[in-house]
Amino acid sequence: MPAPETVLSVRDLAVRFGRSGVRAVDGVSFDLGTERLGIVGESGSGKSTLGRAIMRLLPNAAHVEATTLDFDGKPLLTRPEREMRTLRGNRMALIMQDPRYSLNPVLSVGKQVAEAALLHAKIGKKDAYAKAAEMLARVRIADVERVMGLYPHQISGGMGQRVMIAMMLLAKPRLVVADEPTSALDVSVRGDVLNLLDDLVRENNSGLMLISHDIRMVAAFCQRILVMYKGRVVETLTKLDEAQHPYTRGLIASMPDPRNPVRRLQTLDRRAIDAMEART
Numbered sequence: 001m002p003a004p005e006t007v008l009s010v011r012d013l014a015v016r017f018g019r020s021g022v023r024a025v026d027g028v029s030f031d032l033g034t035e036r037l038g039i040v041g042e043s044g045s046g047k048s049t050l051g052r053a054i055m056r057l058l059p060n061a062a063h064v065e066a067t068t069l070d071f072d073g074k075p076l077l078t079r080p081e082r083e084m085r086t087l088r089g090n091r092m093a094l095i096m097q098d099p100r101y102s103l104n105p106v107l108s109v110g111k112q113v114a115e116a117a118l119l120h121a122k123i124g125k126k127d128a129y130a131k132a133a134e135m136l137a138r139v140r141i142a143d144v145e146r147v148m149g150l151y152p153h154q155i156s157g158g159m160g161q162r163v164m165i166a167m168m169l170l171a172k173p174r175l176v177v178a179d180e181p182t183s184a185l186d187v188s189v190r191g192d193v194l195n196l197l198d199d200l201v202r203e204n205n206s207g208l209m210l211i212s213h214d215i216r217m218v219a220a221f222c223q224r225i226l227v228m229y230k231g232r233v234v235e236t237l238t239k240l241d242e243a244q245h246p247y248t249r250g251l252i253a254s255m256p257d258p259r260n261p262v263r264r265l266q267t268l269d270r271r272a273i274d275a276m277e278a279r280t
């Protein structure tokens with residue numbers, strides 16, 4: 001029986017696309033507590049597939065297997081889709097790269113945050129708009145009245161992520177999966193969005209999976225990092241200078257270092273990485 005603070009328990013999770021397809025996720029195991037866990041890897045390493053498998057949001061062509069995939073101590077893989085929909089709207093939340101795809105395009109920002117308030121804050125219609133305005137101010141949107149009247153296509157990516165986080169402050173999810181939540185944003189607002197995400201998970205005692213290709217950003221924000229290569233976890237780190245695997249070192253060397261921006265970036269030495277993987 002997992003400890004009460006275990007949000008998610010994953011053992012031997014594997015995902016295949018198509019009958020004979022390669023394993024996009026291959027034997028991944030980890031526990032997530034009420035912590036910030038980073039999932040990093042290059043493009044195609046299986047990060048998003050892992051996040052979506054946990055949310056049960058993969059297309060039908062995906063075959064998902066695991067010896068354990070428990071959320072709050074209960075198995076996820078056998079839950080009916082109806083239950084999953086309820087879970088996703090309440091206890092589990094997904095933040096994607098472009099928030100405009102997660103927001104309802106035909107509802108104004110004010111209306112959709114007010115609907116979230118009606119659903120989760122157990123208040124009447126009259127108070128829902130006031131609550132929505134309060135939440136939008138909490139995510140540091142300055143001109144709340146104006147923004148409430150806008151539609152998702154009229155707001156910036158950074159504003160969209162703030163609106164998503166405002167709705168999650170109402171839903172109080174136990175698990176937040178954030179898949180590249182800042183990669184489409186201007187550098188100037190990335191830090192603000194990460195800080196809001198931090199407030200969200202701290203306030204609700206949630207577990208956070210932060211998926212990103214940017215190992216430096218993840219290391220600055222998360223307490224633990226799983227490094228993925230070809231669907232497998234090759235290394236778990238708490239700090240970048242613990243990295244032993246040539247792939248992890250390659251990922252670090254291939255990302256710009258804000259303290260040393262003129263350094264020449266390296267490319268991955270795939271021969272060394274594959275030789276190391278063949279030994280394990």
Ligand SMILES: Nc1ncnc2c1ncn2[C@@H]1O[C@H](COP(=O)(O)OP(=O)(O)OP(=O)(O)O)[C@@H](O)[C@H]1O
Nearest residue numbers: 017024041042043044045046047048049050059213
């Ligand atoms: N719907 C799908 N059908 C078939 N193959 C897929 C599907 N989704 C992902 N894959 C494959 O699974 C592997 C892992 O992809 P995934 O998107 O999880 O990687 P990623 O690390 O998140 O990369 P990126 O950062 O580019 O999104 C890739 O080889 C990809 O082509």
